[in-house]
Ligand SMILES: Cc1cc2nc3c(=O)[nH]c(=O)nc-3n(C[C@H](O)[C@H](O)[C@H](O)COP(=O)(O)OP(=O)(O)OC[C@H]3O[C@@H](n4cnc5c(N)ncnc54)[C@H](O)[C@@H]3O)c2cc1C
Ligand SMILES: Cc1ncc(C[n+]2csc(CCOP(=O)(O)OP(=O)(O)O)c2C)c(N)n1
């Protein structure tokens with residue numbers, strides 16, 4: 001057997017796990033590991049400019065591929081800088097392995113230089129964490145870290161490695177384990193057949209059914225099965241923000257996103273449904289609105305791999321624990337084998353009703369021919385120019401909601417955004433993580449002038465590694481989402497929600513060696529955007545001036561029912 | 574309602590802090606908590622008593638089960654069970670009247686005086702938490718100097734066993 005140092009084992013184990021890129025930033029506690037990186041060329045290290053970006057890159061890689069991304073950060077400030085990224089992945093159940101350096105084991109607890117209790121700091125935002133106590137445990141710990149991150153309900157795992165576990169002169173026999181067995185970790189592998197049967201019976205007898213699906217369809221690779229089930233039952237489908245792309249956005253049966261900024265028709269369908277089939281979705285407060293008024297006439301079937309998601313906020317009538325794909329497959333078989341299919345007359349009436357709702361609002365917005373562009377127009381153009389199949393990596397704010405509403409996602413894993421934590425600064429590193437792994441795909445970062453400045457330093461990383469993403473900055477010169485709330489709830493007192501002293505983004509991009517474009521007329525938008533995407537080997541920063549007064553609608557009325565919405569600045573349901 | 578949860582977990586560094594952290598992070602209440610290694614040194618057994626509605630306790634159980642170090646969770650209050658808590662209580666005992674009173678009360682409760690000085694008695698008492706409360710109440714005439722309670726340990730009645 002080969003003898004390797006702890007530092008070498010870290011890198012070798014990553015290679016044996018099939019990892020191609022790791023995103024990181026060096027420091028004292030990791031010097032041995034960085035020396036091991038230097039001496040091999042199988043695992044490529046990407047040097048970011050801030051550790052937060054490393055975690056978002058790893059996270060976005062995971063969102064686009066389904067496999068855990070890897071970040072490597074040093075102890076102390078390196079580790080704390082990574083915490084936001086870990087929390088972002090945790091809230092959206094994204095598999096990730098974060099390796100953090102730690103001070104020498106015999107110094108732990110002495111307030112040593114660059115010591116922080118990373119296991120403690122990260123504890124509430126990890127699926128699990130390991131602290132290496134013996135160098136020879138490194139291979140098995142890394143194996144377990146990937147296993148835990150990627151199975152069951154995915155999530156981030158931290159591996160904290162004291163520097164003396166990586167000493168180059170101390171060598172150990174290296175063997176990467178082939179499999180993992182943990183008596184305390186056995187995710188549910190199939191749903192309960194009796195429950196599945198009950199669910200199908202309920203669905204077949206329903207008159208106003210709906211499927212509400214979320215991120216679990218995307219991460220659980222169940223979109224094909226979901227589409228088949230939806231077709232066989234002829235039911236409308238709505239997706240959460242995290243579930244977009246899990247059902248084709250241009251499909252007749254798709255009614256759009258639901259929830260706070262969901263479509264009028266999706267929220268109306270939910271409110272009036274008699275059976276709600278929730279799959280891989282967690283009844284988040286941005287979705288349910290007032291829980292006491294949520295779906296008053298519906299029986300709820302809830303399929304989720306995590307029992308803790310079920311009946312956490314909304315009590316399920318039929319809970320089913322297990323992986324979405326297998327459970328949906330079983331449902332499809334039962335529907336096929338059923339003696340009577342769904343009630344055709346009821347379906348006809350239900351769809352008639354849905355089409356009426358669609359006609360009532362249908363995502364319309366006012367266009368101002370004279371004044372500034374509307375952000376919605378920019379997203380519609382992005383959808384057109386990229387044929388609806390770009391990877392759209394978003395930041396957080398109004399632009400995120402517009403992207404979710406107006407870009408039609410027909411494939412899963414193309415819409416990459418921070419939903420649960422809502423992390424401004426996520427977009428650019430996320431786009432970078434995707435582009436590095438899908439160099440031939442169109443990758444757009446939809447952002448705002450506020451969010452982009454939270455990780456703007458990564459333009460430098462993009463230059464170093466030639467990462468030609470397209471930055472679509474909807475510049476409304478304000479923290480638009482905050483401002484909208486202030487308009488609606490604080491009589492337009494815009495406390496700290498404006499943006500003064502914005503940089504000249506064109507010059508800024510150019511100073512990093514990229515292409516900058518400024519667009520302030522709709523007439524120029526299509527040409528400019530087409531040109532930007534045609535420059536396949538250049539990063540283009542499109543600074544697009546949009547109407548600062550625009551609001552995102554529909555917007556649910558706080559603590560109301562699903563159907564209680566503002567449809568424009570003046571119209572309410 | 575009060576629930577007693579029995580938790581079997583890996584005897585690993587950090588496992589306890591994950592459990593305790595979970596309770597504060599998710600705003601769950603902990604009334605008492607006891608933990609120690611079992612006969613199998615790789616396992617710890619923990620008993621947590623908590624107050625909460627059935628819905629909350631269901632969430633607590635599910636969230637505990639989600640912790641990677643946790644192997645099994647059982648709500649003992651769902652079935653017949655035995656709970657015991659140990660109390661050490663130091664009382665002022667500087668007159669013969671006080672000493673007699675304490676001894677008598679301790680006998681009734683089947684407690685034992687395990688340490689004595691000319692001025693104090695220390696009594697050891699085991700039982701359900703209610704019984705320990707009752708003992709303290711019964712001694713309201715005496716002056717308490719110090720009370721140490723272990724928190725509840727619980728086990729199911731009969732042949733039910735919580736093991737791997
Ligand atoms: C500004 C802003 C506005 C927002 N507005 C909205 C809004 O209007 N509408 C909206 O929907 N969201 C909105 N969100 C997002 C919201 O906060 C939540 O992130 C989102 O609703 C959660 O999506 P989800 O229910 O699909 O759950 P996710 O967080 O994606 O969780 C996935 C669920 O699926 C389960 N799961 C995972 N894998 C599997 C599997 N293989 N099989 C079965 N189950 C599995 C998990 O256990 C989990 O319960 C907004 C966020 C921001 C930042
Ligand atoms: C790190 C972080 N800080 C604060 C917030 C609160 N927040 C949510 S949206 C928003 C404004 C975003 O502004 P911008 O990026 O310009 O997008 P816009 O809403 O204008 O489209 C703020 C401050 C957040 N989500 N993340």
Ligand SMILES: [Mg+2]
Nearest residue numbers: 448449478480
């Ligand atoms: Mg803005």
